[in-house]
Amino acid sequence: MQHVKTDGHGGVAALEVAAVSYSYGSKRALSDVSFAIAPATFTVLLGLNGAGKTTLFSLISRLYNTRDGSIRIFGHDVARASGEALKRLGIVFQARTLDLDLSVYQNLSYHASLHGIGAREARERIEDLLQQVGMSDRLHDKARSLSGGQMRRIEIARAMLHRPPLLLLDEATVGLDIQSRAGILATIRKLVATEGIGVLWATHLIDEVEDSDHVLVLREGRLVAAGNVVEVVRATGMNTIREAFSRLSGLDDQQITDMQP
Incomplete structure (x- = not known):
């Protein structure tokens, strides 16, 4: 399963990550991660804490320098044309x-x-x-x-x-109550619909995924699934995205339940 690298009309991808790896000393945080997301779409980057989501965001936003692979925002290389790339990016970090x-x-x-x-x-x-x-x-x-x-x-x-035509949000609902979480998600989804922005939403909470979303699943720094919800569920042989995430993450259903607020 692959995300399209265009907007479906021959346009450039909002975000393209190609063969990106990153290590902290001897500890590998990301391993050969590649995907692309189209403009005006809501994509969920789903992974447990420590899966590599924040490291990936730090590379996209240029807080860390890309050592292996490349990252492009609307065709502009983050390393070689950082000004052009980053002015097209808005970001909300977890802290x-x-x-x-x-x-x-x-x-x-x-x-x-x-x-x-x-x-x-x-x-x-x-x-x-x-x-x-x-x-x-x-x-x-x-x-x-x-x-x-x-x-x-x-x-x-x-x-x-x-x-910016691309917005990244890293665990934006951590520590919030259910009503606040729902309100934040609704606000972002509305921006996608009304403003035509592309969104990459990082979370470990499976209940934040809707059936219409695109999904990227990270496990221990590796991209283990990519596609729309139906594709990811079908590829794992499961019945729901919750069950699919459980299998892809190596957790049982009770552990997935325990993670929910």
Whole structure:
């Protein structure tokens, strides 16, 4: 099973990862990982903690240098043309990164200035994005007054300020309650539908996968499955994506259940 490397109309892939490996000293974190995702699609990077999801995100975002293989964002090589590649990328890491002593507006306007967005345009984009993520009424509130789910929504708005066509989210719902998790997922899926962005959503939670999603499964740094949900389920001989993930990860059903919040 392979992800398409175009958008289905001859266009370039939103993200193409080709033969990428990475090690921390003698410990291999990723081994010959290759896949491509199309624009305007929701792709789930599914793997247990330690599977290599965060390492892969760090390579895509250029926090780590790619040593083996290549990564392209809309055709631009992350290593050779990092400026062109990264301006097309928005990212939300697992760790909270808002400045708690600044207001929502100050957090977002500072980020806009880093991207060279003028004050007037930044204000318009901030107000529009806060409306999209359901946070318009918190514009002037200090970040520390927000709940975990609300902080995550602000981080999503921040990642979208420079209008990237590709958005990466690493375990974006960790530590959130069920209602907040559902709200964050709904917000991101709506952005895919209304803004046409491509999303790579990393998670270890199987209940965040929908039948319409594309799925990439990482196990101990290796890509062990790739395709839409039906393809992945069929290839494992299972009946559901939950059962397929259990088999691909080497876990039993109770262990999968225990991972859910």
